[in-house]
Amino acid sequence: QYMLPQHVVTLPALPLLPNGKVDRKALPAPAAATAPHPAAVAAARIAPRNERERLVLAVMEEVLHTPDMSVVDDFFALGGHSLLAARLAVRIGTTFGLQLPLGKVFEAPTAERMAAEIARIQASGTQLQIAIPRRSDRRSAPLTLEQQRMRFAEELHPGTTAFNTPSVHRLTGPLDRALFERALRHVVRRQDALRTAIVPAINAEGWRQRIDDEVVLELPFEDLGMLPVAEREAEMRRRAQAVIDTPIATDAAPLFRCALYRLDAQEHVFLFMAHHLVWDGYSFDVLYREMATLYAGLVAGQDVQTALPETTVSYGDFAAWQTRWLEGADAARQRDYWRARLAAAPVLSMLAADTPVRAGTPGEGRSEHLSVPASLSEALRDVARRHNLTLNMVLMAAYGTALANAIGQPAVGIGMPVRGRIVPELEDVMGFFVGLVPVLLEARPELSFTDFAAALRADMTGALAHQDLPFQHLTQQAxxxxxxxGLYQAVFSFQDTRERQRHWGPLAHDMVMLFQKGLTDDLGLWLLDRPTGLEGFFVYNASLYSAATAAAFRQNFVDILAAVAARPTTRLGELAQPAAILAQASAAQAAPAPAPVASTTALLQPEQARLAQLWASALDIDVNEIRPDDNFFDLGGDSLMAMRVVQHSQEVLGHRVEPRRYVFESLAQLAAKPAAVPTAPGTLASADAPAPARVGLLGRMFQGWGRKG
Structure with a gap:
């Protein structure tokens, strides 16, 4: 019924917002005998009442391409998203001559509130942030905290492909190979991250980034035009998958691979895959913009040197600056926020695994494809508009409802990837900025879906306003x-890709969906908002969950979307499936149920107590809270902490514990006499050693990464 129109109005053209969707506020009201729905009646416009409000509102109208806004109109409800928020922060900062953090846009999304915030900043006489210093001659930089953790994983498991970040692009139209490769070379010259290698630090332990002046760039070309037409697509996908499944060595630049496949004269496929150490999901958006601009300019005969403005900072500049920022007042303010937020949140229950897992078992990523047709996508977008939400919020609320159904508990924690570009100047910079924040909710059965989504909006807005803190610093506040x-049960990633460049010069551009097998979390939903509707993957750890469990969860999520589109005020209890639905789905495959692992409450043995004291000092927790079955990473440890503890524990225990054992083993296992170290990620540390609660191999070390961004 929700798809049946009540009125039809003919217009010469539909008014559009800057992100390409219909500007519903600009549509004329239908001439109908019946009264309009109360939610559709726009509030009377409130004009600016002072100069600050006038200037802020003018900038908002310019960024959104929406005239006659009210000072109480919400930036995000009118089509704003994170990219437009970054533009807004830059333009407001330029207008008022100050550095406006991106988080302030989420804290004050109306012109009225933003003007008041600017008045407060101006009255204080202080700048909220210092610009990142630019060194044009930079040839070296420290690793960021997230890079250090990832490099530690590389050292433990050389040859892993878990950190490959591939994208495959279908280009339709006449392609000039020489100009295409020239455009790609210019992108590499512009972006330091594409000329970076990870090498040992000079005169110190650890690693550093080495930024080379030039790199050897090869664009392999494979002509599949000699194959029968019916075989070309499958062969292209096979060859592309082979590249995706090949590790990237990190000690020599560039840390990316690329290839160009010719299917016929009018169709080519471009593969680009960077190592996550120098790349994240939003870096792809930067790549699309730059390749589209540069290739179009070259085809038109323009000077490539002037096609794009120079970047004002580099990823190396950010890495060098991050350490100082973490010691400053803004980082302390964000720590205070998360300490208070987590203190008010319950301890989460995790979705029970389908199969027993032993310590040292690697996570195997599998996926369930998810496609939401355009009609349902637009219905959900309409629900968001009418209830002062964004589509992202509606989808995450549905995902949280499905999680609560599966777990059988109302407390829900969702890991939300954030771009991590701490100042607007980084919006045009490629690199590994991505972070993650937890959105913490109570999916109580008596709540209506719209009330639940409103609570999610409040928590999400607070999280986004305090998104700059690296996840290990955030975890330390828990x-x-x-x-x-764990601070979340599953990851949810949403990207509005409708504004991505659809043409690279004369070439029509579209994505080719190929799945990357690397896994850093046990459950995750990765959605793209495309012109044809929502599309993505529900990704799960096949070492923990069966295909039937994943399919049941996916179907419950889709059912919730349809129910919400039909009646947004439905109570969560009416949307619930029995908590045992996933267990029943798994049992249908006749898989043996895992025996529950009892929590160890015994007193620590002397050697365990000595090691526990080192852990407590490194993790800043009470030693009495550490149990024999605890794992260092599960308690909030990271790779740097682990290496320090390894060094000190040799003196305390009288023997060296191999670092990789910290990923797999408990305090009791590590404090015991030296054990055989697993020779491969898939071998077991002990024949009967059950894994801790968070059993995904990389997820245990890197909980807090939205890797696919």
Missing amino acids: STAQRRA
């Missing part, structure tokens, strides 16, 4: 019980 359980 209680020991929260660290042990």
